[in-house]
Amino acid sequence: MxxxxxxxxxxxxxxxxxxxxxxxxxxxxxxxxxxxxxxxxxxxxxxxxxxxxxxxxxxxARPADNNTVIIEFLVADVDGVYRNLTDVVPGFVTEPTTMPWGNRSLLLRDPDGNLVNFFTPVTPEAVERSSLAPRMLRE
Structure with missing residues (x-):
């Protein structure tokens, strides 16, 4: 599957x-x-x-009624995503922050209120855990 x-x-x-x-x-x-x-x-x-x-x-299904799911995107540059969206996101849930598990994360709500996390593994351990990270970070 x-x-x-x-x-x-x-x-x-x-x-x-x-x-x-x-x-x-x-x-x-x-x-x-x-x-x-x-x-x-x-x-x-x-x-x-x-x-x-x-x-x-x-x-x-009802639009703009999600309070349990976080949509996540692995990106090469979390801070770049943050800069790109500062004029369209009225308020970020969390600005770029390095989490204890080694990912640099940006948490926001899309226009319908869905939680979205953009993250980049930044520690060697986090990079190793992510099967897509090595390819993403080379691009």
Whole structure:
């Protein structure tokens, strides 16, 4: 089994896709006006409008109602992501901080209020733990 994607349901798909394109530097592939995907080497972030919910599970998902999941992106430069987003994020949950487990992390909320963590392993132990980090950090 492979984990391939996570999907966010939103009432403003254009706004949310634009945010994630800027935050990640990945261009979205739009299948319809109600569904877009940002594909990375490790997984895909799918973004669907509220109209898509009725197609597969009516009433099962509500936009901007997540209080349990943190969406995480491994990046080469957390501080660069922070600088790139300072004018679009009204308030960061945590500015770039090196965590006790060796990752430098930036925690924020996307326009729908979902928690998002951008992180870079910075200690040798953290780099070793991350199977994608050596490739990412060379790019």
């Amino acid at each position: 492979d984990f391939v994607s996570i999907r966010i349901i939103t009432s403003d798909i254009a706004r949310l896709v634009a945010f994630y394109e800027r935050a990640t530097g990945v261009r979205a592939d739009w299948s319809t006006e109600d569904f877009a995907e940002l594909r990375t080497a490790g997984a895909t972030l799918a973004i669907g409008s509220t109209r898509t919910v009725a197609l597969f599970a009516p009433g099962s």
